[in-house]
Amino acid sequence: MAETNETVQALAEAEYKHGWSSNVESDQLPPGLNEDIVRAISAKKNEPEWLTEWRLRAYRHWLTMPEPDWQKPKYPKIDYQNIIYYSAPKKKVSLESLDEVDPELLETFEKLGISLDEQKRLTGVAVDAVFDSVSVKTTFREELSKQGVIFCSFSEAVTDHPELVKKYLGSVVPYTDNYFATLNSAVFSDGSFCYIPPGVRCPMELSTYFRINTAGTGQFERTLLIADEGAYVSYLEGCTAPSRDENQLHAAVVELVALKGAHIKYSTVQNWYPGDKNGKGGVYNFVTKRGTAHENAKVSWTQVETGSAITWKYPSCVLKGDNSVGEFYSVALTRDHQMADTGTKMVHIGKNTKSTIVSKGISAGQGDQTYRGLVKILPKAEGARNYSVCDSLLIGGKCGAHTVPYIESSNKSAVIEHEASTSKISDDQIFFLRQRGLSEEDAVSMIVNGFCKDVLSELPMEFAVEAQKLLGLKLEGAVG
Amino acid sequence: MTEPLLEIKDLHVSVEGTEILHGVNLTVNAGEVHAIMGTNGSGKSTLTKVIAGHPDYEVTKGDVLYNGKSILEDEPEDRACAGIFLAFQYPVEVPGVSNMYFLRSALNAQRKSRGEAELSGAEFLDLVKEKAKLVDIDQGLLNRSVNEGFSGGEKKRNEIFQLAVLAPTLAILDETDSGLDIDALKTVASGVNSMRDPERAFLLVTHYQRLLNYIEPDRVHVLLDGRIAKSGGKELALQLEDKGYAWIEEEAATA
Numbered sequence: 001m002a003e004t005n006e007t008v009q010a011l012a013e014a015e016y017k018h019g020w021s022s023n024v025e026s027d028q029l030p031p032g033l034n035e036d037i038v039r040a041i042s043a044k045k046n047e048p049e050w051l052t053e054w055r056l057r058a059y060r061h062w063l064t065m066p067e068p069d070w071q072k073p074k075y076p077k078i079d080y081q082n083i084i085y086y087s088a089p090k091k092k093v094s095l096e097s098l099d100e101v102d103p104e105l106l107e108t109f110e111k112l113g114i115s116l117d118e119q120k121r122l123t124g125v126a127v128d129a130v131f132d133s134v135s136v137k138t139t140f141r142e143e144l145s146k147q148g149v150i151f152c153s154f155s156e157a158v159t160d161h162p163e164l165v166k167k168y169l170g171s172v173v174p175y176t177d178n179y180f181a182t183l184n185s186a187v188f189s190d191g192s193f194c195y196i197p198p199g200v201r202c203p204m205e206l207s208t209y210f211r212i213n214t215a216g217t218g219q220f221e222r223t224l225l226i227a228d229e230g231a232y233v234s235y236l237e238g239c240t241a242p243s244r245d246e247n248q249l250h251a252a253v254v255e256l257v258a259l260k261g262a263h264i265k266y267s268t269v270q271n272w273y274p275g276d277k278n279g280k281g282g283v284y285n286f287v288t289k290r291g292t293a294h295e296n297a298k299v300s301w302t303q304v305e306t307g308s309a310i311t312w313k314y315p316s317c318v319l320k321g322d323n324s325v326g327e328f329y330s331v332a333l334t335r336d337h338q339m340a341d342t343g344t345k346m347v348h349i350g351k352n353t354k355s356t357i358v359s360k361g362i363s364a365g366q367g368d369q370t371y372r373g374l375v376k377i378l379p380k381a382e383g384a385r386n387y388s389v390c391d392s393l394l395i396g397g398k399c400g401a402h403t404v405p406y407i408e409s410s411n412k413s414a415v416i417e418h419e420a421s422t423s424k425i426s427d428d429q430i431f432f433l434r435q436r437g438l439s440e441e442d443a444v445s446m447i448v449n450g451f452c453k454d455v456l457s458e459l460p461m462e463f464a465v466e467a468q469k470l471l472g473l474k475l476e477g478a479v480g
Numbered sequence: 481m482t483e484p485l486l487e488i489k490d491l492h493v494s495v496e497g498t499e500i501l502h503g504v505n506l507t508v509n510a511g512e513v514h515a516i517m518g519t520n521g522s523g524k525s526t527l528t529k530v531i532a533g534h535p536d537y538e539v540t541k542g543d544v545l546y547n548g549k550s551i552l553e554d555e556p557e558d559r560a561c562a563g564i565f566l567a568f569q570y571p572v573e574v575p576g577v578s579n580m581y582f583l584r585s586a587l588n589a590q591r592k593s594r595g596e597a598e599l600s601g602a603e604f605l606d607l608v609k610e611k612a613k614l615v616d617i618d619q620g621l622l623n624r625s626v627n628e629g630f631s632g633g634e635k636k637r638n639e640i641f642q643l644a645v646l647a648p649t650l651a652i653l654d655e656t657d658s659g660l661d662i663d664a665l666k667t668v669a670s671g672v673n674s675m676r677d678p679e680r681a682f683l684l685v686t687h688y689q690r691l692l693n694y695i696e697p698d699r700v701h702v703l704l705d706g707r708i709a710k711s712g713g714k715e716l717a718l719q720l721e722d723k724g725y726a727w728i729e730e731e732a733a734t735a
Contacts, residue, residue, distance in 0.1 A: 427536070431574045434556040435532050435565075436586035436642065437593070446585065450576025450625065 014305075024211055028087035033080050035059060039087050039187050043349050045155050045189070048162060051169075056176035058185035065179050072370045072402065073310045073339035077283060078249060084110025085187040085220065138199045147163035148197040150204055150231075154222055157193035158457040164195055172292045172318070179286040180251040188253065191221035196262075197233035205460050207236040221255040227262035227297075234460055246272075247309060248283045256291030256299055260321065263298040264291060267459050268315075269467050272307035279337030289313060295321030295350065302458045304467040305332040305340060314372065316345035319353035319381075327456040328356040333471060334367030334399070343373035343404075348381040348414070357388040362471075363399035370402040375416055377409040384414040392422040393451050395444070445471070485510045485681045486531070486650055492541035493523075493530050500526045503542065510649070511678040515692055515717060516685045518703035519725050523571060524685045526653045527703070531683075532566040533559050546650070556569045560586075561593035563649030567639035567656050567701040569685075574626040579638065580608065582626050583645055590646065611644040632659040642672045651675070654682045658693040669694030683702040691720035702728050 027039055038059045042052040067078075084100040118238035144151050150161060157165050192208045208223065227233050238252075250272060258264045266289075275282025276393070285308035291299035311334075318324025327471035328344035346355035361369045377387045403420045425447050433443035448471060456464050486508040493501040500523045508514050513722040518524050530537045531544060533556035543550050551559055574582065599607065612619060617637050627635050636656050643651055653672070659664055672682065672695050684695065692700075694716065700716040701708045702725070707731040710716065720728075 091603070236653055428572045429574055431534055431556060432568065433574070433582075433586070435560050436582075436646065437557055437560040437590040438586055439589070441555055442585070442589070446577050446582065447574060452578035
């Protein structure tokens with residue numbers, strides 16, 4: 001079946017479309033990491049002393065931590081003294097309207113297909129764009145503020161809403177949490193901040209686009225999202241980076257706080273540069289994402305991971321309150337030499353807490369991926385329920401898929417279900433679809449698309465389209 | 481005389497180095513219904529797959545002409561777009577892909593290749609409603625994933641439904657009747673009969689005469705050990721029902 005392999009290969013090797021870089025002048029600190037750099041970052045952001053101290057505590061703690069190596073994808077040692085920890089587009093003053101944004105930056109975002117202008121007019125999606133380390137522009141802010149919704153860059157939140165930041169920063173992911181989260185706590189440069197007041201249903205999708213531009217920079221953004229009692233918000237995150245030969249580190253932290261009865265839906269379409277066909281270059285995507293769900297609250301993670309040389313992350317839910325719900329829907333695609341070790345942690349603390357995990361892994365080329373998930377039921381989590389399903393789809397004969405579920409239950413009333421499957425795209429399926437008139441490439445796309453359907457259908461429409469494009473797929477479900 | 485729709489000449493076919501068909505000759509004209517009968521392993525399914533272009537089947541000798549042109553070099557999708565349809569003996573499942581979405585994509589791919597405009601969602605729905613009646617298929621099945629969780633009979637009905645929507649010029653049915661209860665069989669047969677047309681030909685592969693009670697063939701061929709051992713009119717099918725295949729084997733042996 002040589003021809004099948006060719007198409008599969010073509011699909012697997014489709015070129016990275018976001019590989020350009022922009023000539024935006026940047027204001028950056030010299031590479032390297034020490035207390036002075038941490039202070040300098042804090043100073044550049046005019047941060048209050050408590051935050052500078054918090055960063056320094058994190059930095060000092062980080063020095064005592066060993067770099068973890070239990071993950072399946074191995075990578076060459078990172079030289080943390082050779083990374084630029086702060087890089088900002090130079091023209092950054094306080095921006096009041098899009099007209100003030102550096103035109104080249106705007107062009108960059110247009111290349112990304114997210115013209116802020118367009119977004120503003122057409123889609124009703126509010127966007128916060130983070131370029132290298134600094135948040136460039138948040139759209140729709142006025143309209144949101146009418147409802148009391150705060151959506152701004154992290155730096156602005158520190159200035160304008162210090163009480164909220166102080167209260168919640170590190171409350172879900174403490175600065176001592178893990179090697180990369182701790183590093184992030186010391187050096188994070190910007191990110192997004194969002195607060196939805198009690199009972200408010202955020203009237204539009206909120207969105208952040210991240211892009212690493214400057215060579216040799218790491219991206220350490222921090223997102224803090226708080227849904228107050230009974231509030232609802234759907235939040236989207238997209239990422240791209242230019243093609244560069246060296247590996248770039250992306251170590252972000254996302255903290256979600258869903259207070260009593262709140263619902264946070266957090267969706268990610270990750271398309272960082274994956275490296276070339278031979279595995280050279282690409283982003284190391286080592287991210288910590290976690291949400292705390294209080295009583296009757298719900299935290300839903302949906303992720304479509306198509307990029308990065310290595311993806312290593314576990315968006316998790318701490319189901320603290322009684323009757324709280326956690327969800328994790330994931331599609332991860334690895335091709336060429338990409339590797340992914342991803343999954344989730346569901347920690348059931350409250351009574352009658354429920355969690356659902358749906359993970360779909362697709363490996364092509366020499367891609368290798370691991371689903372790693374923890375379901376932990378604490379002694380007081382009476383009546384806790386978990387349902388997990390992990391499916392892997394293999395394309396070609398050189399890729400790999402691994403499923404590593406960890407289940408720890410300390411309560412006898414808990415019900416935990418885990419299903420896993422591994423399948424290959426069958427020649428019979430491809431022949432059937434071709435016999436009906438579809439090209440081989442479309443046939444493969446359709447099968448993969450169907451395989452991911454349970455996850456893609458969880459994405460907000462705008463993102464579902466992008467995700468499907470990313471997967472090289474056509475839109476499913478236009479009829480019927 | 482007009483050109484035959486399908487002309488198979490001295491066709492030899494191998495799968496993984498083993499020759500299955502040893503020189504099949506067959507001519508099917510537009511408007512005709514041909515039945516291919518034969519025992520298990522006689523090469524019936526192989527013949528259907530070769531016509532449709534399955535990549536596992538290697539033609540070592542001979543030719544398959546469709547509308548006078550050899551199609552052996554054509555990709556399966558090109559043959560489909562040219563109007564060749566194969567109803568599978570064992571329809572595959574495509575999890576997560578809705579029947580409607582799949583069929584609309586297929587129809588539009590075919591229309592596009594013929595330079596016709598693609599059908600909009602609404603136009604397609606109208607077409608589906610009309611054709612669904614023809615094969616008495618449950619609307620619920622249409623919105624489910626392709627064949628996923630369908631019963632054997634539902635899968636076969638779904639094949640005939642696809643046939644009705646795609647409206648091919650040459651329809652090949654590979655044992656569509658096997659595993660069907662009598663009501664489903666009647667429905668499938670009436671679906672096929674309603675599609676009979678001077679422009680369209682059918683090639684029915686079947687074990688049993690039963691199907692031919694409902695779909696009357698113009699010609700019946702018996703495939704034996706990779707060759708067509710006997711051809712005749714519809715009465716041949718009745719003889720087979722009566723006497724089995726042994727006498728043909730004997731006839732072939734003495735010939």
